[in-house]
Amino acid sequence: MAEIQNVVLLSVDALRADHLSFHGYERDTSPFLADLASDAVSFDRAISPSSHTREAVPALLTGRYPDTFANNGYRLVRSSVGDRLSAAGYATAAFHSNPYVSRAYDFDSGFDVFDDNLMLGQNRLVALFERFLNKFVLNKGEYHTRAEEINEQSLGWIDGLDDGPFFLWNHYMDTHGPYNPPVGFDRFSERSVSNSDAQRLYQKSIKEPENVTKEENRLLIDLYDGEIRYLDAQLRHMIDGLDERGLLEDTLVILTADHGDGFDEHGYYTHPRRLHEELLRVPLLVLHPDRDPKRVEKLVSTLSVVPTILAAAGGQDDTLPRDDLFAEIEDESDGSRTVFASATGEDGDVRRFAVRDRRYKVVIERRLDDGEIVSETGFDLHADPGEQEQIREFDGRLTELHDQLYTFGNTRLGTVDAEMEAEKLDSEIEDRLEVLGYK
Template identity: 60%
Template sequence: MTDRPNTILLSIDALRADHLGAHGYNRETSPFLDELADRELEFTTAISASSHTREAVPALLSGRYPDVFAANGYRYVPKTVADRLSEARFRTAGFHSNPYVSRAYGYDSGFDTFDDDLVLGQNRFVALAQRALNKFVLNKGEYHARAAEINDRSLSWLDSIGDDRPFFLWNHYMDPHGPYNPPAGYTYADRELSNDEAQTLYQKTIDSPDEIVDEERQLLIDAYDGEIRYLDDQLRAFFDSLDDRGLLEESLIVVTADHGDAFGEHGYYTHPRYLHESLLHVPLIVSLPGERGNETVTTPVSTLDIVPMILEYAGEPESELPREPLVNRDGQLVFDDSVVFASATGEDEHEGIRRFAARGERWKAVLEREIDSGEIVSEGVYDLVEDPREQSELNPKQADSIEFLEELRSFSASRVDSVDGSEQEEGTQDQSAEIDERLEALGYK
């Protein structure tokens, strides 16, 4: 292994773990990812730090708890892994098409090359207007760059590197994110949806989830699974291209997701700010540089553990981050503890609430606190062995997990103080409403 291996972070938007074959799904949505899980290091109980992009991706890139970003209007907070590696003289590049983590919010910091598919500048309103322009005026029919395009752009960058310095590459793939409308030949439904049909149906899941009928729900799932199948093929192609360039053996490669997606299991669709397993349980596969046998780890881990591992392998260990690396430079697994925490600030009528969850191997505790007062509004426990779909919340006083719940009470009390419930985006409240309106028009909740 080289002293400072290349690092490639491949994150996928809205990919829930239980729709992959490696996690027992009954469709062949992910043959390549299943093969990768079989031959590399797979963490089967990886928990995202949050349930939506605005908190989950910044946490993924920084290794910091998401309340740091919730308290900052969801803007960039230094230092991300790109900042750290750039200072360590890595070549750095990022490729994606998600406006929430674009240059408009400062996320180009630390990247030599940052292609966020927003060509109209750094102003957030202009950037979001471009997405609407692409969707409705130019009739592109897609509001994000497809995985094949992200691959092409990032591989072109790799081919352009002219020195021997190690590189950090971040690709964020949007394909499984709604509106679900896979390319021709990939849907599992009886018919392929038009762009307008996909948009209308996805918008209905946001505006009127109670009105989604069984046929529509199945159509949503069929299309979502088709998006995963398409992405899986593109990930195989990307890995093959890395292999052709001799980069697989000498790189640290991480494949994960920012959060999952819901299909009515708890009365909602897409990924609003709740903390159910459908939103938090994500895939996590790590390919270490050099030769290492495959291994499957069932102990819960956090997406916050990824940045410490990347910095460890880069020779830039960070002692101030809240969690430990997944793996140290000797290839040994590092288990921070058996409890993983996640959180999200509520929205709309729940905007003064912050939700917290603690995930163990069997128990999961959840609670809500008022941001202003810190008062606990509700709390409960799930037995995920007996109730993996979280349908029956246990009375905490009757559960065998009171110590587990106490850990969550302590953790949440220490974190809720950092969130300002009145925090607004830069600009006026009317401007914030304008952002929300435009994103909603794009089917982005």
């Protein structure tokens, strides 16, 4: 049995599973990931615990439910896998360019090197301004670090290490809007667009989704698919880089996404704080030296990523809500397996909860102040995979799931504290940046 020395976590922002070739998408968006899936343990039904970065990424890094962070101004308020592996003697590094999971929100905790593409300081408002500055002044329209540079930085860091185990986290922003794939990867769209045109179209899809034409909708999807194709090529370079360094023989590699993106399936674009499948179902591939390739149809949560890493590193945490992925594979009691997700409403007054099994799904929206139910709906995902036919009267399995979700919500409502109120003040700055095209 090979000993796991290193851990590499590759997460992608806004990458929905059903736009990937190996998940049945009609376009060849991800030839490398299709190859990788044949060599990995591939989870067909992986569900994110939330639909947007500020709750999904901290959950991914800690293995804890998203409300833990939403209730505390979206700071990383619990020990992350970086903290744990650093304490165990691992060299640790992270490379990304998303200010919402930056050092301004304490995400640098536990990392020896933490490159979040921030240039001026630690303050969270400064972090937002830096992102604007980077987009419009320094990089001529690019608002994030491209995957090619992330790979170069992270592989360079690996090359500079002494002997000993390491943990690397790369978070790629390429599939996050505004969508405008590099030249050569815009093969799915009939025309190229400028960065400013891509930004205008993206902003229109957010602010005026009802006014997006069929042609514009098609263009948004075409550009998004091109971004996936670009990212796929860069992920090939990253995995090849690990292989060329002889690291795949003793390294656990996990590839997943924080959430997906919507394209008017339910009247919105991008990833607002809703809980539809296009936002929650994400890819999940695991390369483990001791595990044979396998396609897994069991329903799993990306909350299991941290337990899987801890198990590979020789540790565990019984306080985490999910088991490691390989223990879940071996669990024979799949008939009643469920996963939960949640998202705090944009105004911070409500929280949406979802629970699903292989067939059914229930969504409840509750007020944070008194727990009052605002709405509750069910879906039969076998008969209605697009979640277009709401079920209002529950019976049988839907009743069981509803009761589970109601109980789950009672334990997860929490209260929004002063830090959240400070975030609301921050949103004024965000609104001003939005006028300039920041969002």
